[in-house]
Amino acid sequence: xxxxxxxxxxxxxxxxxxxxxxxxxTELTLDEVKRFEFSFLKRxxxxxxxxxxxxVLHMHGDNSLYFxxxxxxxxxxxxxxxxxxxxxxxxxxxxxxxxxLLGGINEKKLLETKKEV
Numbered sequence: 001x002x003x004x005x006x007x008x009x010x011x012x013x014x015x016x017x018x019x020x021x022x023x024x025x026t027e028l029t030l031d032e033v034k035r036f037e038f039s040f041l042k043r044x045x046x047x048x049x050x051x052x053x054x055x056v057l058h059m060h061g062d063n064s065l066y067f068x069x070x071x072x073x074x075x076x077x078x079x080x081x082x083x084x085x086x087x088x089x090x091x092x093x094x095x096x097x098x099x100x101l102l103g104g105i106n107e108k109k110l111l112e113t114k115k116e117v
Contacts, residue, residue, distance in 0.1 A: 002044045006051065015054035017080075018044070023070050024061025033066055038073045045075055056080055056102060071097045078102055084109075 005016055022028065022037040041057070049055055057074060059065050059081040067088060071079065078100030083090045090103045 002047055005044065005048045009048065009051040014052065015056070016048055016052050017056045017058060018076075019058040019060055021060050023059040023066050025064040025066060030066060030069060034069070034073065038070075041074055049075060054078070056100070062086055062108070067093070068096060080104070082107075 005018075008016070018041070020037060020041065022033060028036070045055065055076045056078045057070070057076040057080070059067065059070060059079065062082050062085040065081060065086055067081070076099065079093070079097055080102035081093070083093060083101075083103045084106035085108065088096060090101060093101055
């Protein structure tokens, strides 16, 4: 993935949206997430941040996230998460992270009410 990101930047891409499925609290402990996911993301971000004008990390998951641990461990310009479904909400996230915040819609609610729209 790092090589693809670097090749994309070399071809003229200015920014990257990097998604992680493993920052959410599941069967993996925080130590395992740090060992397997954070270590990979750190190495990748260290390389791509030198070339990218902008990096966004998406923390995927509609359950609990290792949110604070992620923003302490990883260097990115902006973060995105399912702020309508999982804590912190956008306001709380802004108090924890000084970079850009990308909020979203509650896709579950939108799908439930689509018939009414």
